[in-house]
Amino acid sequence: MINWNSLWSIVVLSSIVCADPFWVVRHGTLVESRLDPIIAPGVVSGHTHAIVGTGSFDPNYSYENSRNSDCTTANVDVDFSSYWVPALYAQWPNGTFTKQKFRGANTYYQVRRGTNEPIYEFPPGFRMVAGDPYRTTFDASVLAQDAVRYNCLGVTGPETNKFPAQYCPDGLRAEVYFPHCWDGVNNWLDGSAHVSYGAEGTFDGGGRCPDTHPKRIMGLFYEFLFDDVKPETGAKRTLATGDQTGYGFHGDFTNGWPTGLFSKIWAEGETCNVGFSLENCPPLKEVMTDISDCKYDGLIVDEEIGYTPLDALPGNNPVFDAENPRQPDLNYVEKAQFVRAVNGMPGPGPETPPPAMVSPTQVDSGDR
Ligand SMILES: *[C@@H]1O[C@H](CO)[C@@H](O)[C@H](O)[C@H]1NC(C)=O
Numbered sequence: 135m136i137n138w139n140s141l142w143s144i145v146v147l148s149s150i151v152c153a154d155p156f157w158v159v160r161h162g163t164l165v166e167s168r169l170d171p172i173i174a175p176g177v178v179s180g181h182t183h184a185i186v187g188t189g190s191f192d193p194n195y196s197y198e199n200s201r202n203s204d205c206t207t208a209n210v211d212v213d214f215s216s217y218w219v220p221a222l223y224a225q226w227p228n229g230t231f232t233k234q235k236f237r238g239a240n241t242y243y244q245v246r247r248g249t250n251e252p253i254y255e256f257p258p259g260f261r262m263v264a265g266d267p268y269r270t271t272f273d274a275s276v277l278a279q280d281a282v283r284y285n286c287l288g289v290t291g292p293e294t295n296k297f298p299a300q301y302c303p304d305g306l307r308a309e310v311y312f313p314h315c316w317d318g319v320n321n322w323l324d325g326s327a328h329v330s331y332g333a334e335g336t337f338d339g340g341g342r343c344p345d346t347h348p349k350r351i352m353g354l355f356y357e358f359l360f361d362d363v364k365p366e367t368g369a370k371r372t373l374a375t376g377d378q379t380g381y382g383f384h385g386d387f388t389n390g391w392p393t394g395l396f397s398k399i400w401a402e403g404e405t406c407n408v409g410f411s412l413e414n415c416p417p418l419k420e421v422m423t424d425i426s427d428c429k430y431d432g433l434i435v436d437e438e439i440g441y442t443p444l445d446a447l448p449g450n451n452p453v454f455d456a457e458n459p460r461q462p463d464l465n466y467v468e469k470a471q472f473v474r475a476v477n478g479m480p481g482p483g484p485e486t487p488p489p490a491m492v493s494p495t496q497v498d499s500g501d502r
């Protein structure tokens with residue numbers, strides 16, 4: 135049983151000791167599509183993602199393009215980063231799939247480090263991923279695995295690393311904590327090998343960085359909120375990858391922050407240990423804003439993504455779990471093409487109602 139109030143006081147208490155900045159950027163939704171400029175740059179990606187951040191999101195990432203935007207889903211108007219995770223589906227008893235509503239995201243920025251340890255900004259062009267899309271097992275001693283979590287909103291109980299056992303009346307909050315040690319050289323390496331969790335401690339702690347990744351970067355933590363699948367319908371929670379365990383949740387990040395802002399925030403120390411209250415941190419107060427309706431009109435995959443029942447997940451991903459290993463169709467040929475989006479949709483198709491602009495989760499535990 136978790137008492138959020140007492141957890142919150144632990145956070146406050148430890149912040150008195152560390153006096154380090156901590157802030158949360160809130161997001162409305164941008165687009166859901168098979169786009170992934172890190173793993174599948176320039177092409178249609180393997181599964182549908184729920185994407186927030188810069189309005190200039192594109193199948194190819196560049197820092198310059200991310201910054202060259204007239205809007206962002208963030209409530210910080212200079213944050214033109216992109217943040218994405220797999221979309222959530224329901225698989226119905228007859229085998230069809232519909233997409234669960236994606237409600238928005240919170241992206242947490244935490245300084246977790248040793249005493250007086252230097253910390254480094256994400257350089258322009260920096261990108262990283264956390265989580266493993268096809269993992270169906272769990273080893274609590276591996277920080278990268280423990281960093282993937284679910285918070286079942288509306289019921290009390292601890293966070294879980296797989297899909298929660300019970301229905302979450304106030305939403306399923308999927309969470310992932312990114313590595314916060316960097317090799318100090320590369321903006322990206324295959325398999326996100328340029329970043330690492332600490333050599334000791336917890337996935338979200340300030341444990342010593344390994345010698346291979348000696349430079350501390352911000353601890354980035356995602357909360358993406360989805361409507362949960364109702365168990366009485368007989369439907370099963372299914373990630374866009376086909377994963378029915380939940381262990382394969384993952385997150386992707388491309389940097390679009392202006393150079394120098396983090397350093398200004400760090401210089402404020404404890405003053406910027408503000409959580410959601412950005413107005414209390416002077417460098418963030420200048421750039422905070424209301425969440426605006428940032429319309430996506432970039433490239434999108436021209437396909438149905440599950441507002442009405444689909445016979446197969448977009449990308450033809452078969453379902454899998456621990457007992458039923460993933461068996462992709464080796465004869466599948468990708469035929470989907472990009473079109474220019476109108477308001478985050480492939481066009482005014484009959485079966486694709488435009489997603490309502492949603493306010494992101496206000497159901498915040500304050501537990502980070
Ligand atoms: C992505 O970039 C590559 C290399 O510059 C380019 O050939 C390709 O057309 C781009 N793809 C899209 C979808 O813009």
Ligand SMILES: *[C@@H]1O[C@H](CO)[C@@H](O)[C@H](O)[C@H]1NC(C)=O
Nearest residue numbers: 226227228229230231442443
């Ligand atoms: C399958 O079940 C879903 C959910 O009940 C329903 O909407 C859909 O029409 C069904 N499809 C078929 C082909 O029976």
